[in-house]
Amino acid sequence: DSGVTQTPKHLITATGQRVTLRCSPRSGDLSVYWYQQSLDQGLQFLIQYYNGEERAKGNILERFSAQQFPDLHSELNLSSLELGDSALYFCASSPPLGGGTDTQYFGPGTRLTVL
Amino acid sequence: QQPVQSPQAVILREGEDAVINCSSSKALYSVHWYRQKHGEAPVFLMILLKGGEQKGHDKISASFNEKKQQSSLYLTASQLSYSGTYFCGTESGYGNKLVFGAGTILRVKS
Numbered sequence: 001d002s003g004v005t006q007t008p009k010h011l012i013t014a015t016g017q018r019v020t021l022r023c024s025p026r027s028g029d030l031s032v033y034w035y036q037q038s039l040d041q042g043l044q045f046l047i048q049y050y051n052g053e054e055r056a057k058g059n060i061l062e063r064f065s066a067q068q069f070p071d072l073h074s075e076l077n078l079s080s081l082e083l084g085d086s087a088l089y090f091c092a093s094s095p096p097l098g099g100g101t102d103t104q105y106f107g108p109g110t111r112l113t114v115l
Numbered sequence: 116q117q118p119v120q121s122p123q124a125v126i127l128r129e130g131e132d133a134v135i136n137c138s139s140s141k142a143l144y145s146v147h148w149y150r151q152k153h154g155e156a157p158v159f160l161m162i163l164l165k166g167g168e169q170k171g172h173d174k175i176s177a178s179f180n181e182k183k184q185q186s187s188l189y190l191t192a193s194q195l196s197y198s199g200t201y202f203c204g205t206e207s208g209y210g211n212k213l214v215f216g217a218g219t220i221l222r223v224k225s
């Protein structure tokens with residue numbers, strides 16, 4: 001158990017719908033990362049937040065958005081869903097920036113199925 | 116730019132050794148190694164920093180060749196529990212995003 005929690009564990013929805021995935025980082029961690037993992041794409045970095053501010057952006061579609069709240073939990077919003085959005089979505093967190101590099105601890109993931 | 120992992124897959128018998136390689140075309144600051152079992156979250160194994168030493172714990176160790184922008188993960192005397200997909204993630208500078216390779220599937224048979 002990494003200490004990162006994600007809800008829901010599974011989500012089944014239809015094309016065109018909108019869903020929200022939630023992540024709570026480990027206690028004390030300020031960074032939250034979102035990744036998408038589909039069978040043929042591996043782990044794709046979507047976006048990173050640090051203490052409420054967007055810090056880095058990866059291959060995140062315009063239909064997707066995220067935010068990190070004052071209590072440091074984060075939400076990933078996926079809208080106008082397409083079949084190809086079906087994937088495992090992972091959240092990871094890491095400690096405050098302080099030199100060196102930061103281990104990312106992954107949550108259990110949310111499996112999204114778009115029908 | 117996504118790092119390249121090799122081999123794509125490897126099958127071992129218990130007790131055999133394996134090496135998984137990760138190479139990048141960009142100058143690297145760090146290399147992170149994770150193992151993921153099917154349907155589960157990636158689990159952190161170790162980080163290697165530019166200028167750092169070879170790292171390891173138990174029978175899993177790794178090296179980082181900064182000049183060649185390559186890292187290798189060494190698994191010795193493999194156990195059934197080593198089965199899974201191994202990912203390397205590379206960072207080109209401190210605080211930069213982590214870019215993961217496509218993964219190496221390792222299967223250990225009894």
